[in-house]
Amino acid sequence: MSNNWPETLNNLGKGGAKLAKEIPDVITAFGNLNAAxxxxxxxxxxxxELISMAVAVTTRCDGCISAHAAAAHKAGASKEELAEALGVAIAxxxxxxxxYSTRALEAFDQLGG
Known part of the structure; x- marks a missing residue:
């Protein structure tokens, strides 16, 4: 399991620029949301950024992980702080x-008998 995260972040930027040409209003709104x-x-x-990293992990978003890992580092997060935030995501x-397992069991009971 080895990803090239700088390359992932670079590719995200390139892909985002292409997407912005196709749907500029949406990308501008997305940028404004992030700015807010x-x-x-x-x-x-x-x-x-630590919250963002935990959310990125729970949503399984590699682009988000690359962007927010860089931003967390820039914001001064330590590896220990990140590890603790990731522990919360795991929990x-x-x-x-x-x-959701309790919901699935309830659905099974209600629909099967």
């Missing part, structure tokens, strides 16, 4: 599987 989040008044940039995914 970056102007947060309570959470600092490092905390926002959440396991928790989500637990919750």
């Amino acid at each position: 989040v970056d102007q947060g008044k309570v959470l600092d940039a490092k905390t926002r 959440l995914n396991a928790g989500a599987a637990f919750v």
Whole structure:
């Protein structure tokens, strides 16, 4: 399991530029959304990026991982802080599987008998 994350980030930028030519209004709106989040008044940039990394992992988004890993590093996040945030993501995914397992069992019971 070895990815070239700088290449992933570079390719994301190139792909994003191409997409912006096709749907400029959507990409501008997406950029404005990110800019608004970056102007947060309570959470600092490092905390926002650690949250972003945890979300990127739970949504399985390689582009998000590459972008937010770079941003987290730039914001001063330590490897230890990132590892702790990723631990929360792991716990959440396991928790989500637990919750949805109870729903699946309930659906099976309701629909099968």
